[in-house]
Amino acid sequence: MSLYIEKLSVLYKENSHAIQALxxxxxxxxxxxxxxxxxxxxxxxxxxxxxxxxxxxxxxxxEGEIRLNGRPVDYDDEKSLNELRWAEIxxxxxxxxxxxxPVHRIIDQVAEPLIHRKSIGHAEAISSAAKILxxxxxGHNECNRFPQQLSGGQIQRALLAMALITDPDVLILDExxxxxxxxxxxxxxxxxxxxxxxxxxxxxxxxxLEFAERNSDVVAMLYLGQIMETLPSKDLFHSPMHPYTxxxxxxxxxxxxxxxxxxxxGDAFYRTMHQHGHKKxxxxxxxxxxxxGYEHESGHAPSTGCIFQNRCTQAVDVCRLEPVALEIIGDHxxxxxxxxxxxxxxxxxxEKKYGDVVALNSTSITxxxxxxxxxVGETxxxxxxxxMIAAxxxxxxxxxxxxxxxxxxxxxxxxxxxxxxxxxxxxxxPAEAISHRFTVFEAVAEPLRIHGLFNxxxxxxxxxxEALGYVHLSTDTAFLGRYPHELxxxxxxxxxxARALVLKPSLLIADEPTSSLDPSVQAKxxxxxxxLQTELGLSMLFVTHDIGLARKISDRIGVxxxxxxxxxxxxxxxxxxxxxxYTRLLIESVSGISPDFPKSNFVVRSNNGxxxxxxxxxxxxxxxxxxxxxxxxEERFVACHYPLIxxxx
Amino acid sequence: xNIRFKKGLFKDHWFTIGFFLAVFFAALTLFGPAxxxxxxxxxxxxxxxxxxxxxxxxxxxxxxxIFSELLYAIRNTVVFGIISGLVALGLGVLIGLVAGWSxxxxxxxxxxxxxxxxxVPVIMVLILIAALFQPAPLFLAxxxxxxxxxTISKTIRAQTLSTREAGHxxxxxxxxxxxxxxxxxxxxxxxxPLYLIGFAAKCRMAVFMEASLAFLGLFDxxxxxxxxxxxxxxxxxxxxxWWNWLLPPIACxxxxxxxxxxxxxxxxxxxxxxxxxxxxxxxx
Numbered sequence: 001m002s003l004y005i006e007k008l009s010v011l012y013k014e015n016s017h018a019i020q021a022l023x024x025x026x027x028x029x030x031x032x033x034x035x036x037x038x039x040x041x042x043x044x045x046x047x048x049x050x051x052x053x054x055x056x057x058x059x060x061x062x063e064g065e066i067r068l069n070g071r072p073v074d075y076d077d078e079k080s081l082n083e084l085r086w087a088e089i090x091x092x093x094x095x096x097x098x099x100x101x102p103v104h105r106i107i108d109q110v111a112e113p114l115i116h117r118k119s120i121g122h123a124e125a126i127s128s129a130a131k132i133l134x135x136x137x138x139g140h141n142e143c144n145r146f147p148q149q150l151s152g153g154q155i156q157r158a159l160l161a162m163a164l165i166t167d168p169d170v171l172i173l174d175e176x177x178x179x180x181x182x183x184x185x186x187x188x189x190x191x192x193x194x195x196x197x198x199x200x201x202x203x204x205x206x207x208x209l210e211f212a213e214r215n216s217d218v219v220a221m222l223y224l225g226q227i228m229e230t231l232p233s234k235d236l237f238h239s240p241m242h243p244y245t246x247x248x249x250x251x252x253x254x255x256x257x258x259x260x261x262x263x264x265x266g267d268a269f270y271r272t273m274h275q276h277g278h279k280k281x282x283x284x285x286x287x288x289x290x291x292x293g294y295e296h297e298s299g300h301a302p303s304t305g306c307i308f309q310n311r312c313t314q315a316v317d318v319c320r321l322e323p324v325a326l327e328i329i330g331d332h333x334x335x336x337x338x339x340x341x342x343x344x345x346x347x348x349x350x351e352k353k354y355g356d357v358v359a360l361n362s363t364s365i366t367x368x369x370x371x372x373x374x375x376v377g378e379t380x381x382x383x384x385x386x387x388m389i390a391a392x393x394x395x396x397x398x399x400x401x402x403x404x405x406x407x408x409x410x411x412x413x414x415x416x417x418x419x420x421x422x423x424x425x426x427x428x429x430p431a432e433a434i435s436h437r438f439t440v441f442e443a444v445a446e447p448l449r450i451h452g453l454f455n456x457x458x459x460x461x462x463x464x465x466e467a468l469g470y471v472h473l474s475t476d477t478a479f480l481g482r483y484p485h486e487l488x489x490x491x492x493x494x495x496x497x498a499r500a501l502v503l504k505p506s507l508l509i510a511d512e513p514t515s516s517l518d519p520s521v522q523a524k525x526x527x528x529x530x531x532l533q534t535e536l537g538l539s540m541l542f543v544t545h546d547i548g549l550a551r552k553i554s555d556r557i558g559v560x561x562x563x564x565x566x567x568x569x570x571x572x573x574x575x576x577x578x579x580x581x582y583t584r585l586l587i588e589s590v591s592g593i594s595p596d597f598p599k600s601n602f603v604v605r606s607n608n609g610x611x612x613x614x615x616x617x618x619x620x621x622x623x624x625x626x627x628x629x630x631x632x633x634e635e636r637f638v639a640c641h642y643p644l645i646x647x648x649x
Numbered sequence: 650x651n652i653r654f655k656k657g658l659f660k661d662h663w664f665t666i667g668f669f670l671a672v673f674f675a676a677l678t679l680f681g682p683a684x685x686x687x688x689x690x691x692x693x694x695x696x697x698x699x700x701x702x703x704x705x706x707x708x709x710x711x712x713x714x715i716f717s718e719l720l721y722a723i724r725n726t727v728v729f730g731i732i733s734g735l736v737a738l739g740l741g742v743l744i745g746l747v748a749g750w751s752x753x754x755x756x757x758x759x760x761x762x763x764x765x766x767x768x769v770p771v772i773m774v775l776i777l778i779a780a781l782f783q784p785a786p787l788f789l790a791x792x793x794x795x796x797x798x799x800t801i802s803k804t805i806r807a808q809t810l811s812t813r814e815a816g817h818x819x820x821x822x823x824x825x826x827x828x829x830x831x832x833x834x835x836x837x838x839x840x841x842p843l844y845l846i847g848f849a850a851k852c853r854m855a856v857f858m859e860a861s862l863a864f865l866g867l868f869d870x871x872x873x874x875x876x877x878x879x880x881x882x883x884x885x886x887x888x889x890x891w892w893n894w895l896l897p898p899i900a901c902x903x904x905x906x907x908x909x910x911x912x913x914x915x916x917x918x919x920x921x922x923x924x925x926x927x928x929x930x931x932x933x
Contacts, residue, residue: 393823420825432816437838446834450826499820 002201003029003052003089003170008064010047010056010225021047022225024064029170034192034202036212036233038248039222045205046094048222049172052203053091054081069169086113090163091172096155100147107133107143110162117166132161136187153184160191171195172203177211189215209252213237221245224307227326229340230333238570238635241332241340243312243370250555256572258551259372260527265535266311306337313370313537314342341368342405344507344539345390350399352385359385360563362399367507367539372530374542374550374571376586377560384511386560387543391425391509392416404506421451424500428512430492434484440495441480444468447503467502470532471495490521494528501532508533509541514549526553547583548590551575559583562611569636579638579645582612610641618642661918667911670904674727681724685717689873697885700893707893709878710885719897721873726859727905729790729874733855734909736794738848741801746832748802749809760806763799771796775858779867786859786868793858794851801847808840815839842917849913853906860902875902 010022021044029035037045050056052066054075066073068088074080090113093099100109111129114120120128133143136157147155156176163171173192177185192202192215206212212219213236221228221244229242237254240246250262305320306312312319318337326333334340345367352360360382367373367390375383388394389401392412401408403422411419427433434443444464447453454460465475471494473479484492493513500508510529514522530553533540544550550557550571557574559567559582567580578584609624610616616623622641630637633645659665677684686703687694692712700707706715748759771793778784778792812818818835826834860876862868868877875898882895 391823393819417825420823423823425820425823427816427820429816433820435817435835435839438817446821446826447824450821450824450830503824 002031002069003027003203004065004067005029005048005052006065006067008048008051008062008066010044010051010063011061012057013059013061018061020225021060022051025222025225025227027220027227027230029201029203031169031201032196032199033218034196034204034216036204036206036216036219037222038207038209038212038219040207040248042224043222044225045222046174047225049091049174049203049205052170052172053085053089083117086117086166086168088168089170089172090166090168092156092159092163092174092176094175094178096152096159097147097150099159100155102147105144105146106138106150106158109147110143110158110165113162113166129161129165132165133158136161152179153181156180156184157187160188164191164195168200170201170203172205174205175207176204177206177208185211192216209236209249210254221248226307226335227333228308228335230326232331235331238573241329241334242336243314243341244308246341246370247311247313254572256576258572258575259554260530260552262530263534264311265313265537306335311537313539314338314344315537341370343367343402344369344371344404345408345541346402347386347390347396348400348402350386350389350396350401352382352389352394352396358563360389360396363563363565364399365390365558365565365568367541369506369539370537371556372533372540372542372554374544374554374557375560376544376547376550376557378586379545380562381560382563383543383545383560385563387509387511387541390507390541391423392419393425417451421503422505423507423509424503424505426493426497426500426508426510426513429516430489430496431484431516433496434492434499436484439481439483440468440473440487443484443495444498444502447499451503453503463502467498468495470501470536471498471528473498488521489517490524493517493521493525497525497529497532501536501538504536506539507541508538509543511543512545513542515545522549529553546590547575547586559586564611564639565630566612566639567636568630569634569638573634573636577645579633579636579643580612580640581616581618581644584644585615610639612640618644661915663911663918664915667908667915670908671912674723674905674908677720678724678727681720685714685720687714687717689713689717689721690871697888697890699890706897707890709881709894711881715878715894715897718873718878719875719901722875722878722898723901723905725786725873726856726875726902729786729859730852730856730905730909732787733790733794733797733858734848734852736791737797737851737855738801738844740794740798741847742805742837742844743802744798745802745805746809746836749806750813750828750832750836752810756806759802763802766796766799767803769796772858772861775862776865776867779862783869786872789862790855790859793855797851797854801843801851804843804847805840808843809836812836812839845913845917849909852909856902856905 005025005027008022008025009020011018012021025044025048027035037048039045047056051062052068052073054073056062062075068084073084100106107126107129110133111122111125114125114128115122130140130143138154138157138161142150142154147158150158160176173188176188180188189211192204195202202216204212204216213233216233218230219233219236220230221242223244228244229240231240231245236245237249240249247262247264251264253261305322306315306324309315309319316338324335324337326335327339329340332340343366346365348364349362350360350364351358351362363382363386365373365386375386377383385394389396392408395409403411403419408419438446441464444467445460448460448463454463464480468475473491473494484495487495497513513529514525517525526549529540532538542550542553547557554571556569557571558565559574559580561582567574567578567583574583575587578587608627610619610626610628613619613623620642626641628639628641630639633643638645690713694704694708694712694714696708696710696712698704698708704714704716706719709715709718744759744763748756774796775789775793779789813836818831821831821835859874860879863872863874863876864880866877866880868874870877878898879895879902882890882898886895
């Protein structure tokens with residue numbers, strides 16, 4: 001074990017209070033491995049790096065222990081610290097040029113650690129420095145220049161050379177790719193690989209998620225000084241377990257994500273310990289909103305319980321009670337009372353028949369908290385049926401429904417009223433879904449009236465105004481008194497969204513909410529839905545026939561075909577390389593390409609075969625007789641005997 | 650229901666005419682006895698005399714003042730028509746809504762019952778009852794209502810069946826609205842025009858029916874009614890009395906029916922915000 005950090009807490013003391021930069025962070029970094037620390041700005045990443053080298057400023061108070069190669073680091077002994085630095089552990093600092101001395105040549109600065117730490121002669125040191133700089137693509141000319149004469153990328157290379165010249169056991173990279181061109185980034189990746197290969201340890205501090213995923217073995221998510229989740233980097237994009245990790249992934253513009261950037265609700269905080277006047281000596285913990293424009297009052301958000309609760313998509317009352325400890329779940333370590341991201345809704349084997357017509361064969365889907373799940377498929381494929389079963393409007397013949405961990409059928413039977421507060425539905429045609437006898441105010445107030453969730457008219461007005469505010473609609477009296485036929489479709493659909501959200505549901509079900517709108521209005525409504533989804537931390541089930549639209553908004557996509565789910569998985573994967581021929585047909589048709597599939601004749605199918613057989617150009621005999629079941633390929637599931645995915649690999 | 654309700658109403662000529670006619674008849678109904686110059690049962694005047702300054706519509710064959718008689722007759726007819734119409738409407742709406750909303754077995758039972766009532770010839774039943782029991786006019790009005798509801802409930806049920814599938818009602822169900830809430834807030838306003846049409850039609854029918862029964866002499870002969878007056882006046886049509894004796898009750902009967910119809914037409918327009926706008930444009 002190269003680097004071992006145990007319960008490290010760092011406080012930066014200021015006059016009357018202290019800023020909590022790290023709180024009980026424990027990490028283990030093994031030789032030959034790379035550990036990434038990912039977090040928002042201000043989450044304590046750099047403090048952690050500096051603490052490893054004993055470089056924290058004087059006003060920092062440190063608790064806990066750091067052990068390097070088995071020996072504890074003694075922060076008070078400056079001499080032994082100096083011996084450690086560069087000999088055993090070295091760092092590449094953030095913002096390149098500022099870390100170099102402008103009056104010395106690059107090569108001298110790179111050679112400096114060798115001369116001072118390893119007591120190597122000047123000439124020999126210079127020649128090693130030239131060698132390593134040459135490896136990093138800095139020739140004789142560049143080596144003899146001053147820092148200000150080099151470009152940002154060259155400086156980063158010089159810093160890397162300086163960190164590696166003494167051949168340390170632990171290399172710390174603080175935002176090594178920040179502001180770098182793609183090729184230098186590639187070089188940094190190479191260096192990490194080589195360093196690992198030499199059985200050294202790398203601590204990578206970054207907010208570049210894709211870089212971390214590809215180059216590290218383990219990822220630790222840091223939020224406000226606490227580790228929220230530690231996970232194998234392969235799970236970072238497709239199966240994070242903490243809502244914070246998921247929010248970070250959704251905010252990151254990775255090359256293979258197709259949906260619009262989601263972001264994270266709320267704003268960043270910083271945490272302080274206050275020494276109150278009347279109780280001298282006792283420290284109180286507070287959390288403040290960092291960004292300007294907020295009142296100090298609202299900044300005192302959570303002082304007990306999980307520190308992520310007010311930005312979390314699944315926070316419940318329990319989260320407010322007490323601080324949360326890390327818990328080991330499989331390969332992950334997760335700091336969440338609810339044991340990681342929960343399932344809002346899970347449908348297991350639900351079926352629906354209308355007389356003899358099977359609208360929905362046995363289907364299972366799961367919607368996680370804070371996720372946008374899209375159902376796509378041609379008309380009549382059972383999308384709306386499935387969505388309405390999820391909404392509790394339709395009752396399936398078979399199967400089990402679980403909503404927020406409770407048996408949904410039982411819940412609906414015993415207390416539909418309380419269940420209906422949990423789901424909001426946006427219907428396809430707002431002109432039909434809102435009574436033409438209701439004004440805008442009445443329409444939005446309707447759920448509140450049904451549930452009697454207001455005490456007086458002022459409260460009702462306030463709630464209606466707030467809901468209309470979500471959807472950026474006017475709240476003046478003239479607008480509130482308008483009738484649906486006096487509004488355009490876009491405004492009307494937004495009224496309908498406001499109505500669905502006025503009860504603050506945890507699941508929003510949108511059934512083709514934009515199919516009656518023109519593209520410009522659709523764009524507005526979709527952006528609004530996504531913004532609300534992020535800001536209110538909703539989960540969303542989105543039904544559409546437009547896979548192009550689903551691509552822009554969903555985290556996961558389920559593709560439906562004649563009452564069956566034929567492909568289900570992360571949106572990026574399904575759009576990039578569809579495994580089911582039907583999915584490919586949908587993707588091609590949406591852009592107007594005429595498909596190279598056999599002409600469909602929609603003959604009556606036998607119950608056994610794959611429903612796509614007649615239209616499929618890959619169909620073999622087995623497709624006519626045996627209905628494929630869902631099989632897992634990579635991160636997705638597909639129901640096809642001859643999936644397309646093998647071609648891609 | 651509608652914020653610009655009152656303003657919208659008087660922009661509509663149908664409503665204005667209907668409203669003033671209704672006020673006129675309401676005043677006559679309420680203050681008729683006070684307005685009448687003579688006791689209509691007083692037979693002391695000279696029979697079949699043409700109008701004079703005292704008797705502005707003259708005197709009938711029984712020596713009674715026709716004008717006073719007309720005021721009392723209007724009162725009786727209006728009360729009979731409204732009571733009968735309202736009760737029929739109430740029964741029809743209730744049964745229609747229950748049948749349409751609950752569907753299934755209840756629907757079948759209620760609709761078969763209404764079929765039975767529809768098959769019975771009302772006038773015959775009323776003649777029989779009136780002749781055999783000589784019941785009070787109010788009782789006859791109720792019996793008439795008991796035969797008039799099925800047509801209302803049939804239309805209300807049909808409309809309920811189609812309206813219950815409407816998007817906003819499904820939305821309200823999803824939101825957790827109770828049956829009562831949905832019927833009260835969504836269904837009843839949606840089928841409101843049908844009430845008005847039903848009520849207008851049934852009032853008209855009741856007024857006719859009352860006139861017919863009176864014309865046939867099935868009410869107490871001393872009870873004043875428009876039908877009875879027409880019936881008596883018809884006997885003397887060869888005299889030159891049609892304009893002062895026959896015309897007034899016929900005109901009143903027609904105006905009464907027109908009042909109800911005008912009000913129904915205009916209210917339907919005004920209460921539906923969508924129709925109201927087209928109305929505004931057409932009358933602007």
